Amino acid sequence: MPTLHDSLALPAFTATNRIFMAPMTRMRAPEPADIPTELHREYYRQRATAGLIVTEGVQISLEGKGYSGAPGIYTDEQVEAWRAVTDAVHAEGGRIAIQLWHVGRVTHPHVQGGTPGVSASALPFEGRTNIKDADGNVISVDAPTPRALRLDEIPRLLEDYRHATRNARAAGFDMVEIHGANGYLLQQFMSISTNARDDQYGGSMENRARLPLEVVDAVVGEWDAAHVGIRLSPMIKFVGLDDADGMEMGIYMARELADRDLGYLHLVEPDWAGGPELDDEFRTAVRDAFPGIIIAAGSYDRAKGTRVLEGGWADAIAFGRPFIANPDLPERLAVGADLNDVDFSRVYGGDAAGYIDYPVMETVR
Template identity: 70%
Template sequence: MPTQTTSILTKPLTLPALTTSNRVFMAPMTRSRAGDGDVPTDLMVEYYRQRAGAGLIVTEGSQISPEGKGYADTPGIYSAEQVAGWKRVTDAVHAAGGRIALQLWHVGRVTHESYQGGGPGVSASALPFDGKATVKNAAGQVESVPSPTPRALTTDEIARVVEDYRRATANARRAGFDMVEIHGANGYLLQQFMSVSSNARTDAYGGSLENRARFPLEVVDAVVSEWDAQHVGIRISPMIKFGGLDDADGLEMGLYLAARLAERDLGYLHLCEPDWAGGPALDEDFRAALRGAFPGVIIGAGNYDAEKACTLIEKGYVDAAAFGRPFISNPDLPTRLTAGLTLNETDFDLVYGGGAAGYTDYRTA
């Protein structure tokens, strides 16, 4: 039975597009189990089906184009085979009573030349950075490798990438997803445009807050045009230190972007807090300001436990909490959190790549 402290996590949450069964959401997590052609596998079908008790599953990032790939065995959403593979996942989750959103992903500069035809990745600017992608070594094991200095996207190419996001959204709808989430966090392409640490442009996409937010908002508008605002969420991570990005001055951008998203009545704002990756903890002033800028549904994530989730929901700063690593080893995490049960420990040696071990073989309570 839920405790008095955790009962708020069991309450349904009404989003503009759907109502969730609880407020324990599953955060997006790369697991590197896709098959040939970056197609979702049988193993992925079972993995997501097992976790259908989440109020909402947000899938691992799925590249919107071959250019958007930076990690081995990650799924895509640009081919007919990938759409068919994801349709098997959504069918399984829906049959188990769950809800699922696809995360739309372009890594930008966090890639390897082997994924880019021998050339560098793309970004806002051609600035060197300390980032790593993953590839498979000769033994078939996933390993981290340095990313090369990227090249800057031209204005014409920006328009092409915006169209890739729109097309990926259409594919997600065909695959049966309940929503899509735009990945604007963790140092990937959209945040590379938003952050002054990675954007040195002097054209309409660089300099001011408005200019640095232009490309992410063009993506939002394209995705919304393909579906509608209610079925679109976005993930942001102000002040994150991840993927070679140090977004130390990102709070102002976070609040500016939140206000522009509120004007568009977006389905939700997913806040990835920076302290899980070595960044600073967010203070109450920022949380209050974010809530003022975005009155819609806010999902909080990043080093959350049940106590933190309940506290922030009760204070009105977030409406639901997304859990990442605890969901790896606890497919029945909502039950465990609300009942105060002990959590399984995660075998971190088995997080990326491999088979069922450390992926679909964790026990439920």
């Protein structure tokens, strides 16, 4: 049976282990240019022993931005800065994918030039986002009611994804991951709780899945299927979206993605955000629908990850918070070492503290 420390052959490359780093927003890119800095380079370099790093969400356009301090991948300056990050990871023998992000309605006029965000429908919701005040402090604010994305805007949105993919390739990333999870734009189209459209992008499950699949096809067309993954989170409760009826959509999407031979399916389990705990029956249904590489994520530890790998429900496990405080997480798991605790007061925004200053085992001993 596979273990966390075995290599894994993905369609695009072979990962040295099955301990992947999950995408996590850290809000350290200076505004307004949203360009990664030397801090980002060091942060990802330190964690290059992961089988695959998936970056924090990276907005594909200014419209896709929801959080102050989130980096972008739509300008030449951003591409150049990300190239320094990928070069550093590759120099350590690591692999890194960029997560392509459009937050949809989970944004604020503060980061949108005074306008509201876009979504599948113009529905009010109880969601919040993080912005920075005049003193640079991270504050949580309500996200206002969005406007519905117009039909004539969808071609432009698809081109934004294509452009971001071209930029990701130019920046040296090993793959791109489409963010279709956690209540952001693509899941806002998929979920009946956020999509009240009466056109070809609303109503039936096939219609609600149309935009996410068009995004997949656009990104694959810009690179190829082997270098494209996607993150989904059926049944999640997050940023004002309650996907309680998302199980059927999750299985449908898995089948559609299998038909496209996508590089991987990254499945986020909803219990970390207050949703239900996935059972093995659902994991089996996803595996039956998607025979390719599945990455499982969501409050995993070594024991849970080992069980899911041995059950054949996933091929790799993405760890989030443990990687924040333990840049050498694969080595710690290999020897059963204690893990550093996360300083949650320094997760979002700030400087090097709580970002690149966590000790590795050699400095702990």
